Amino acid sequence: MQPIDAAVVQEALNRLANRDVYIHLETTNGAYAAHHNEGFFSAGAFIRNARIRFTRGKITGLGPYRIGLKLDIGWVYAEGLTHWEWTKEEQLLLAGHDYEGKLAVALELSGKPFA
Numbered sequence: 001m002q003p004i005d006a007a008v009v010q011e012a013l014n015r016l017a018n019r020d021v022y023i024h025l026e027t028t029n030g031a032y033a034a035h036h037n038e039g040f041f042s043a044g045a046f047i048r049n050a051r052i053r054f055t056r057g058k059i060t061g062l063g064p065y066r067i068g069l070k071l072d073i074g075w076v077y078a079e080g081l082t083h084w085e086w087t088k089e090e091q092l093l094l095a096g097h098d099y100e101g102k103l104a105v106a107l108e109l110s111g112k113p114f115a
Helices: 006-016 031-036
Strands: 020-028 044-060 065-071 074-081 083-086 092-097 103-110
Touching (some): 006 065, 006 083, 044 074
Antiparallel strands (some): 020 044, 020 103, 044 065, 065 074, 083 092, 092 103
């Protein structure tokens, strides 16, 4: 993955708009390592292979970035994104890493379900 170039990511979002795509959206503030500190409150969210269609995708911010996907009945939103990749399978993969390099958020979009 490489640091986000907002203009290039916006072009990728535009290519995926108005078609059925599968989404992977995950957030974590340390859920995988919470057992190391009993006083640490862990929270996260996870959705994988839900099929959505967004009419508009928008990246905003100066970094870390926010992405909003406008659905017919609402929005999908992710913030804290720092890195991206466009795969040869035409998947848009976005991740946000904290200041220690740990994954904090992932947003991935694909025309086919994720394995």
